[in-house]
Amino acid sequence: MNVAQLQHEIQTFAASIGIDKIGFTTAAPFVKLKDRLKQQQRLNYQSGFEEPDIEKRTEPLLLLDQAESIIAIAVAYPSKMSDSPRGKKGERRGMFCRASWGEDYHTVLRDKLAQLELFILTKVPDARLRSMVDTGELVDRAVAERAGIGWSAKNCSIITPEFGSYVYLGEMITNLPFAPDEPMEDQCLDCNLCLDACPTGALVQPGQLDAQRCIAFLTQTKKPVPEEFRHKIGNRLYGCDTCQTVCPKNKGMNHKHQLSFTPEPELVKPLLLSLLSLSNRQFKEQYGHMSGSWRGKNPIQRNALIALAHFKDESAIPELTRLIKEDPRPMIRGTAAWALGEIGTTEVQEVLKECLVIEEDEFVVSEIKQALEQLHIN
Template identity: 55%
Template sequence: MDIKQLKQDVITYAHSIGIDSIGFTTADPFDELKQKLIDYHEKGYASGFEESDISLRTEPKLSLPTARSIIAIAVGYPNKLKGAPKSVKGDRRGMFARASWGQDYHTIMRNRLDKLAEYLKTRVPDIEVQSMVDTGVLSDRAVAERAGLGFAGRNGFVINPDLGTWTYLGEMLVSVPFEPDDPLMDSCGDCTICVDRCPTGALVGDGQLNSQKCISFLTQTKGYMKDEYRYKIGNRLYGCDTCQQVCPKNKGINTQHDDIVLEPEILKPRLVPLLKMSNKEFKNTYGHLAGAWRGKKPIQRNAILALAHFKETTAIPDLKDVALNDPRPMIRGTAYWAIGQILGEEATEFINEHYTSEIEEVQQEMIKGLEQES
């Protein structure tokens, strides 16, 4: 078998099925990453969404013992929403992060990786493969970096020369010893725009991210939003793109694919209708988005916070309805908080009227709603 020719054929085929960038690396352990992950957890930066077993994250052959190489792929996604509706007083809207635009990227990437795997099996019938996207145990970014797809920027994203940071990443462990590609050199230089513009100071500055401060992570949590971040999330319903939007390496880049269909009314939805949406309605409307993976509760909480951010007085009747009737304490409490923030002293009578009938955790939010300064 001519492995060098096979590699070229794989690259050609990959481009034909919508893979924008492809690279190859060995299946050797990621020793440097291992120490970084240890430090990351010791500093309390982890989100809790990652694989906790550091050995699995850094030793590819624990996932596929016969692995000789890793094929890394990147698919660019759009960052411009043509025909986006305006968010105006009386008709406020929220926003899903760009990585959640269109069909769930896990599906998009798996479809491409499955096609690539089938192609490899036609060329090497006894090949063994294992594909991973996001929820796999390996670090997509570490694999992509070592495979030469890009370099790690200060914002923690892999910066690809042609796609910028607007990429979905995935990888495939294979039992074929492909020649590895060379990593790219870091070219952030002295630029610190992403670090300087991060709304919560979540970027440490060396490419590391403190997930506990990151708005993208915070919008996905299910409990009460910490007080210090409630006005930081703005109208973000899921995720945050600030550190990508300000990156000079992303200037002029907007990759399009036929299977990433943009729906402006869904990606930038009205906030008030979200407040009382049923599970069925949420699943039917947003279930195909990656941003729906945590369910409707975080999205609804974030919608309430966004209305407080906008000081949207026209939403008060709906917020009062939620505060009085929603069965979930966290949602009721956040609604009471928002009412207090929007109306100020005018909310005192309403909150006092219902204070004694509420449980303690909601009462605490009622008090904070009247006291906390925006």
């Protein structure tokens, strides 16, 4: 087997199936990363969505016997939307982040990696391969950085010269000894725009994220959003793009060639009130193909309530009243109570007083009382 020739053929084939960047690195341990992850654990900066075993996250040989190399891939996604619908009074809209536009990127990248695996196996039938996208053990960004896909930026994204940070990442561990690519020089230099713009201060220092404060995490958690962050979320339904949109390296970046990620305007900027009445089945039918649906409808509907409060949308009062009185989910009733308090009309005060008498859940009772205090009602 001529490994150099195979490596060149893999690069050519990858481009033919829509992989925008491909890089190669060794399967050596990620030693510096291991230290950073241990620090993240000590500081409780992790989101809880990660693989908990740091050894598995940093030791490719634990994931594939006789691992020799890792192939990293990047696929670009758009940053702008044509025909973006505009919200207005009485018809307020929420927003899914760009990484949730179009088809779920896990599905798209897994398919491309599967095609790449099949191609390699036709050349080397006894090759051993293991691919992963986002939910695997390895840290996608660390692999991409070492494989020369881009540099690891201060906002914890990988930035590529060609596509900015608007890229999805995946990787494949192999037992083939491919020649490694050179890592890229850090090009953030003295720019700190992402750190300064982060709405919650989640970027505690360059390259270090406190996920517990990150809006992208907060919009996905299934628990009530801590009150200190609710006003920061605004009308975000899933994810946050702030640290990407302020980045100078992303200026003018809008690559639309990956048709799978073309946004559907009414889905990625939906009417907030219409979201609140969706059943599980309706939510799955409408949003199930998007990566932003992976946590189910409950966090999205909670975020829609926060967004309605952000807009102080009085037209939402009837629906919020229905939810606080009838919805079986304490998180939704409690968030509806908070939203009613933020909207703050005489009608709202009467609804909250009425619900306080009949509500039994401790969390909801607390939210109702705080909402009444917000309205200066004792």
